[in-house]
Amino acid sequence: MPELEFHFDFLSPYGYFASLSVEEIAARHNRVVSWCPMLLGVTVMKVMGLKPLPETPLKGPYVLRDVARTARQLKLQIGRDLKKPPSNSLVPARALCWAKVHSPEAVPGLARAFYSAIWARGVDIDKPEDLATVPLPREIAAPELIAAAKGQEAASLLRGSVEESIKKGVFGSPTFIVDGETFWGFDHLGQVDEWLATGGW
């Protein structure tokens, strides 16, 4: 099946929103979702040379309000103070990259479990041991995942994934790519759906 590439950072609440419907949209068009973790810290700060969004005047405060408003519209509870985003997403991103190789069928469930922990329940997943607090898909055991998140393989897989995203021009979370066409932003997920339904324009 052709892919719907879903590039996202676990730090990104808009990525969380998209994670809840991307599988359904892909399935409707006989696409398989490729879950591609990226790191906003690398793209935004290092590649684009911008400051982090929360520190950007005018836009930072707007985004806080927009995230809360979007969550209300989607009838989602956000389980954390939006002003205290998770400090980094290296651990879940590495764990997911490892799972893509070693337990691919568990990837969508694992990604949603991480997102739900971070944004719906407000749990921080900063250290490999924190992975034990997440309800994992049955294909994956916590000790195995914790060991993987500490290892070189997962770190190297994530570096490759981030480089690949940047090479494809991905700069924000979420970004969707179908047949080489790139759509940035949760607000564009409807447009992706329309693109797939119509074959593009």
Added chain:
Amino acid sequence: MPELEFHFDFLSPYGYFASLSVEEIAARHNRVVSWCPMLLGVTVMKVMGLKPLPETPLKGPYVLRDVARTARQLKLQIGRDLKKPPSNSLVPARALCWAKVHSPEAVPGLARAFYSAIWARGVDIDKPEDLATVPLPREIAAPELIAAAKGQEAASLLRGSVEESIKKGVFGSPTFIVDGETFWGFDHLGQVDEWLATGGW
């Protein structure tokens, strides 16, 4: 009638897209559009401390593609090379601010005429004399508008309008404000419509 504030820069193709439907959406909800020119150069560079969008790695090239794709979706012809955006929007922005005071009934037609000249026909409106090339609403004569665009009053009105936008947290074009609720981006115009239809959430 309560307002739907529409903040935009004539430099912004997304502002152009919004300008084509904002009056219809406002009318559907018994709102009157307040056309508020702002200057991205001031908000983005001076207030936010960011580089101009076209010079931003990854995002700059993406936006060019997204604008072209959005235009195709809306069945709009863009009459200029997107890589050569208008150099600045001071003249049409000043002229519009002047019209808001001296010929308010002409404002929607004038704003759309400027947008259409710049984006549909690819005409530059950099100098006050360029205003003579724009088909103006019948309430306004070209010589009068040219003189106004050269004058202190229009410059001062625009400065006030830009300051007011920034005070309200506006940072991008287009931005919509209804009853103190701010929505950024052409992609959010549908959400504004829904907000007005439902009374918000």
